[in-house]
Amino acid sequence: MLNYVMLEIINLNKSFGKGESAIHVLNNFSMAAEAGERLAIVGQSGAGKSTLLQIIGGLDAADSGIVRFKNENIFDKKGRELDTYRNRDVGFVFQFHYLLDDFTAFENVMMPAMIAGEDTKANREYARALLARFGLSDRETHFPSQLSGGEQQRTALARALMNRPSMILADEPTGSLDKKNSEEVLSMFDSLKNDGITVLIVTHDEEIAKSCDRIVKMEKA
Ligand SMILES: Nc1ncnc2c1ncn2[C@@H]1O[C@H](COP(=O)(O)OP(=O)(O)O)[C@@H](O)[C@H]1O
Ligand SMILES: [Mg+2]
Numbered sequence: 001m002l003n004y005v006m007l008e009i010i011n012l013n014k015s016f017g018k019g020e021s022a023i024h025v026l027n028n029f030s031m032a033a034e035a036g037e038r039l040a041i042v043g044q045s046g047a048g049k050s051t052l053l054q055i056i057g058g059l060d061a062a063d064s065g066i067v068r069f070k071n072e073n074i075f076d077k078k079g080r081e082l083d084t085y086r087n088r089d090v091g092f093v094f095q096f097h098y099l100l101d102d103f104t105a106f107e108n109v110m111m112p113a114m115i116a117g118e119d120t121k122a123n124r125e126y127a128r129a130l131l132a133r134f135g136l137s138d139r140e141t142h143f144p145s146q147l148s149g150g151e152q153q154r155t156a157l158a159r160a161l162m163n164r165p166s167m168i169l170a171d172e173p174t175g176s177l178d179k180k181n182s183e184e185v186l187s188m189f190d191s192l193k194n195d196g197i198t199v200l201i202v203t204h205d206e207e208i209a210k211s212c213d214r215i216v217k218m219e220k221a
Contacts, residue, residue, distance in 0.1 A: 003034040003035045003036055003037065004034065004035055005032050005033070005034055005035075006033055006034060006035045006037075006069065006070060006166060006167060006198045007032060007033040007056070007067070007068070007069055007167060007198060007200075008032045008066070008067075008068040009029065009030055009031050009032065009056070009065070009066070009067050009068075010030050010065055010066040010068070011028045011029070011030055011064070011065045011066070012026045012028070012029040012030070012052075012055065012062050012064075012065035012066070012067065013026055013027060013028060013029075013062060013063045013064045013065055014026040014048070014051055014055060014060075014062050014063055015063060024221045025048040025051050025221055026048050026051065026052065026055075026062070026065075026221060027221035028065075029048075029052065029065070029218070029221075031216050033167075033198050033200065034198070035166070035196050035197075035198055036193050036195075036196040036197065036198065037198055037199075037213050037214065038189065038190070038192070038193060038198075038199040038201065038212045038213050038214075039198075039199070039200050039201070039212055039213065039214050039215070039216055040201055040202075040203055040208060040209035040210075040212035040214070040215045040216070041053075041200055041201065041202045041203070041215075041216050041218060042202075042203060042204070042209050042215055042216070042217050042218070043217055043218030043219060043220075044220065046220060047218040047219060047220050048218055048220075048221065049171070049202040049218055050171055050202065052218070053092075053169045053171050053200065053202060055067065056074075056090075056169060056200070057086065057090050057092060057169050058074055058077070058082055058085050058086045058090070059086070061075075062075070069085070069089060069167070070089075070166070087112065087115070087116065087163060088163050088164075088165065089165055089166055089167060090165050090166075090167050090168075090169060091159075091160030091161055091162075091163070091165035091167070091168045091169070092160055092168075092169050092170075092171075093153070093156050093157055093160050093168060093169070093170040093171070093173045094156070094170075094171050094172075094173070095171060095172040095173065095175040095176055096176060097144065097152040097153055097155065097156040098156065099144040099152060099155055099156060099159070100144070101143065101144050101145060102143070103143070104140065104141050104142060104143055105131060105136060105139050105140055105141070105142050105143075105144070105147065105151075105155045105158075106127060106128070106131065106140040106141065108144070108155055108156075108159055109127040109130055109131060109155060109158045109159045109162055110123065110124065110127045110162065111159060111162070112159060112162040112163045113126075113127070113162055113163065116163065123162075126162070127158070127162060128140070130158040130161055130162065131155070131158055133158070133188075133191075134154040134155075134157065134158050134188055135154070136151060136154055136155060136158070139151055139155070148181065149176060149177050149178075149181055150177055150180075150181030150182075150184050150185055153173055153174070153177065153181070153185045154184070154185060154188060156173075157173075157185070157188055157189070161192075161197075165197065166196075166197060166198065167197065167198045167199070167200070168189070168192060168197055168198070168199045168200070169200050170189065170199065170200065170201045170202065171202045172202050172203060172204065173185060173189070173201065173203075174186060174203070174205065174208065175203075175204070182205065182208070186208055186211065189201065190211070
């Protein structure tokens with residue numbers, strides 16, 4: 001199958017601070033990812049991996065460069081268009097799940113749809129289907145504190161998929177899990193390939209990196 005380029009990053013620059021104390025995190029950084037491709041992003045602590053994901057996800061601004069998603073530069077997007085990109089095109093999974101403690105697993109998965117004002121029957125069914133897909137059907141009414149670390153991350157992944165994104169950005173999603181739970185969560189990320197979803201996973205784990213289609217190594221700028 002011929003895949004098209006989903007994401008293209010060209011000469012991205014980002015620094016924090018000004019003048020002599022400025023930290024240059026990204027220095028003409030470029031990369032690309034195809035639809036359905038699973039990329040591992042590796043590099044030592046402070047290399048700028050999290051910063052890169054934040055910028056790709058539209059959560060932080062770059063100083064210069066281009067992030068082209070489905071042939072549109074996300075930096076040209078403003079207001080509603082940018083919100084749509086953040087909420088619809090991209091799904092985030094972080095090292096620590098950031099599920100809302102006072103809501104059940106089902107409610108957490110539904111949250112993106114609720115925020116979009118789309119608490120529909122179809123969406124509730126889809127949320128249940130996602131939980132089932134990740135082996136969480138019997139956890140729907142559990143609160144995050146009642147879930148294991150692996151279950152929390154699987155719930156977080158289900159939530160990230162709720163608005164049917166084309167790209168998942170995962171920042172050390174297994175960083176706080178033991179080996180068995182990591183493998184389980186990873187196999188769920190694996191399965192996204194069949195949906196044509198592009199996955200960028202920041203990881204320190206070599207085995208995870210090797211299981212990806214490609215490894216992008218970031219160096220300290
Ligand atoms: N909001 C910020 N303000 C100032 N410096 C930051 C900020 N975010 C990140 N940095 C710095 O940018 C560098 C890269 O950070 P980060 O992207 O978190 O790296 P990584 O995820 O690869 O460990 C680090 O030196 C970090 O201290
Ligand atoms: Mg980081």
